[in-house]
Amino acid sequence: MPARPTPASAITRPTIYDVARRAGVSKSLVSLVLRGEPHVSDARRQAVLEAIEELGYRPSRAASALASQQTRSVGVLIDDFHNPWFVELLAGLRSVLDPAGYSASVADLQLEAASGRNPVDGFLAQHVDALVIAAEPDPGLLQGVRVPVVVAGVRELGPAVLPGADVVAGDDERGGELATAHLLDLGHRNVGHLTGRGGPAAHRRRGYEKAMAAAGLEPLVVGAGGGTSEQDGYSGALELLDCRPPVTAIIAANDVMAVGALAALRERGLRAPADVAVVGYDNSPLAAYHYLALTSVDPRSREIGAEAARTLLARLQNPDAPRRHALIEPTLVTRPSTAGTRRRQLHEP
Amino acid sequence: MPARPTPASAITRPTIYDVARRAGVSKSLVSLVLRGEPHVSDARRQAVLEAIEELGYRPSRAASALASQQTRSVGVLIDDFHNPWFVELLAGLRSVLDPAGYSASVADLQLEAASGRNPVDGFLAQHVDALVIAAEPDPGLLQGVRVPVVVAGVRELGPAVLPGADVVAGDDERGGELATAHLLDLGHRNVGHLTGRGGPAAHRRRGYEKAMAAAGLEPLVVGAGGGTSEQDGYSGALELLDCRPPVTAIIAANDVMAVGALAALRERGLRAPADVAVVGYDNSPLAAYHYLALTSVDPRSREIGAEAARTLLARLQNPDAPRRHALIEPTLVTRPSTAGTRRRQLHEP
DNA sequence: CTGAAAGCGCTAACAC
């Protein structure tokens, strides 16, 4: 039977076979060179490399995946592309995955949900070798997943929904403590906290409460069960400012809420840090803007990503290794929003 | 020769063959059902669907791509994940691509460059059926690409680097005019502009200059050749504020620069809009924060994405159709940063 | 160290 004619629209790309002929070697040898096997003579390796170059050859991932039963790709499930913390996470992941020859395929849970599809199914159809979950998805989504899973950044998900998954997360509780300790050090006593739904917010809140209790102070929390947007931070902060005695410092569950708090202060004719100090969480680009200059807890997302990738690689290597549960230590980045002590000037150097 | 043993780590997923056996039909029939062909009896179709359900069968994209020579996927090249304008673009793209059965694979130019790889090569190895370029990549990257390309959002790239590519972009020049006209309407005469490198900034600037000229006013531009970050906006605005006569309004090439301008105002003891009105571009989430409340030009990125996807589908259908070059009309979103006229109060409703 | 040969799971002719 004659070969099927290639579709008119198909671009006939050179195959491993063309490379082999051009280099005067066999197909297998080309495959060996591509995979970086050491047992190939330099002369032939050179010939193959040149042929690849001359032909503009690019290996077909589809063919290689089909033959080897692995794609050397991992699916990364992000919560929401709007929330830029994932960018650093991704950079960290790739810094480890790339050298190991793995590629990352990214999906946004919000976007997928909006299209009514299951992002995990998509990854599975793609035959990803493993999954990184950097979100808090509906538990059902992960049901029946048979590839290794690493939960990155979100501490909650681990033991509950995914008994087998490794977890690499920021120590949000520690971060909450850090922020609170900083304010207490500055002499603040009436420190309020803006929280919201979700695992990370809950841990941050716990850290705050722990540090307050340790100092013998009464915690003052607002926003539990609500959202974590700028609007939520704004209305929560208004609530906090109406408390008596008035708060002299506010810790927000994230930077965006902290920006909302700044708006609330302004609306009340107050300034940060002169009247009320403000601390955010995430150390996002927002926090560094001159106009905002927020002291913020840095969860070190890049580290989390890199560690998650290392964990993944180890798991791929040894599926039966004991589960890992790593917590990355956050750091505090101080900026003018908490500069000096109370009643100091706004525009610090 | 005996079948090669499946690797220990491989998860043996059901194949089309298993489904066929289970449903009591042939493999081809299963394939037909999957592709939604109409010429299949309802009884058999039902049987196949049930078998698929029972087995938890998921078609292998690798196999299907290899056999059909098309992946029904498109590569989307974003400039920088930190800049969230791509989120809306992507949502627009997917709103059209999803129903058509295409999936989108996203890469970030910055991140790829950092790993020293060529994102376009990655897409090509993945055998994407088409490319959406939402960035201004090094011209060399696109050399020798043989799949259809649509340039989305960036007007410059089109004719110059990619003679064959369709272009769907925001009308940045119009946006610049819109912003300027708004300020002129408000009675401003000394309107300064913060610009920077890149095609979009250049068009926005041109719109500004055109509108100023039409009103018989002298344009005042700062930052040409520089960056477009918050820091650049900050230092540029400082420069603008030192001009004589002093500006009463500033148009920034994007929202982030506008935030930098706000910081510069504050540092000079000025306020927006009471002393100086400020306009951004992109209508990003930033602009909507209470604390910033920036009037901003909305490029309607979601529309751009949807239109780009439509263009792509049309091109895939008919490779020889004439090139399209669509410009999406931007809108202006007014907020307190330009509220009222000059010398009015800050906190508008 | 190299070459031959057998599929990976699926699609798309073609014959039944």
Add this chain to the structure above:
DNA sequence: GTGTTAGCGCTTTCAG
């Protein structure tokens, strides 16, 4: 309408 069959481009034994 339905079954048969020959590959898609690559990896991977296994024999030279």
